[in-house]
Amino acid sequence: MTLVDGVETETVNAADRGLNYGDGVYRTLRFRSGAPVEWPRHFAKLASDCAALSIPVPAEPLLKDELLRVGNTRRDCVVKVIVTRGISGRGYRYETGLAPTRIVTSAPLPDYPAAHCDSGVHVRRCALRLSDQPALAGVKHLNRLENVIARAEWTDPAVAEGLLRDAAGNVIGGTMTNLFIVRDGVLATPRLDRCGVAGVTRDRVVEAAARHDILCDVTDLSWDDVLGAEELFLVNSLAGVWPVCSIEECVRTPGPVTRAMQKWIDG
């Protein structure tokens, strides 16, 4: 089911700036037993991403209502919320006062194997390098060609995710996940102030670590840092916490910090 500005439909206006320029932001979240998981965080991130693009954020009760309308048709599902700058004439310039477009849609949960959480996932290294753009870094906007190109680098279904680096060689994260590593008992995750998307589950991991007195560095991580880590795991709102069991030739067994984080995050 899809609602566009609250109306059930399968289509959007062809003049929408979301289509023409990728001029918008989005959220992908999980519904569990008919309720959106971590909605306040998702809304806060949506509002912050809208602000980064100077798009007025729709009212929270309005979005929540639309979310429940599409989500309640399937109790356990994925809901995607897109907010674009709206419909405008041709050209990059936009007038002030445009009405943002809301697109809220539900889909079945992805059928990830249970092994992804239990024994972990196989991960590869992508060739594509993420570009540095501080004006957009961290924001989940609709300009996602880099992710599309990176995800097209492999078709082997045994590989669950690919890791992306920036031009300088820093590891930034997966195509659809944020990365954490453990070294010397300390958690670390890439800084995302030049590229990458800062997901809601990444915040939850950082906060869970703080609550349990686990140090967590937000820092530059090299490929060697990643290969040399004691533990590695990937997170997003649908996957939860996936241990990494192999990366290129390196094999890892899910470790204690990863297992603890699964308990705290996936409940």
Add this chain to the structure above:
Amino acid sequence: MTLVDGVETETVNAADRGLNYGDGVYRTLRFRSGAPVEWPRHFAKLASDCAALSIPVPAEPLLKDELLRVGNTRRDCVVKVIVTRGISGRGYRYETGLAPTRIVTSAPLPDYPAAHCDSGVHVRRCALRLSDQPALAGVKHLNRLENVIARAEWTDPAVAEGLLRDAAGNVIGGTMTNLFIVRDGVLATPRLDRCGVAGVTRDRVVEAAARHDILCDVTDLSWDDVLGAEELFLVNSLAGVWPVCSIEECVRTPGPVTRAMQKWIDG
């Protein structure tokens, strides 16, 4: 008038990857007296941009037919052709065999003042820096947030265009135009192998220069190179050739190479 896959409609499917990821490319071209200007070049560029994203290019006669259907409703107009990867389920991964979506639409010509061609345009320097992404450089894809953000830096209608630099300080072009300068009688234009869009009119200028024995360098240009140039002009398929008459505090009178190029290009 808008045709989506040949059918007159104002809407596209909300699951189209053009909307969800900016996963597509486009062309903006001019209709003059009911005929598309430089269509073979535009189609060749569209095909090359589709190839860069591994999107199958629609057949030329099919697109041409749709172009004429929307263009013939207004004899002098702008026609925009979008080709997306098509409609797919959620996720960056795409299946092979997706049918690309064609969106062909017409709009009135922009009402640029005649002075833009005659005495030239005022130009500013944008604060936003373009990011380096060799995998997408030169391609006119639907990920255009950088252009949108840069164009929002000014609202003064007396300023026709803003110039964009990369992180290293090289000038790449305008938000919607390609840049040429003349120094010591030699034409130069920025290389676009790390960022920027390589437009069809840029190619026409390079070829016209060669035909008339004017040297043309495709090279790195600094901000000082631009400010110190004898002549500057901006080009695109709708504007044709615009002399730059002022850039920050520097004032220029349209020079002989600019005037010749207007004759050869705008004819």
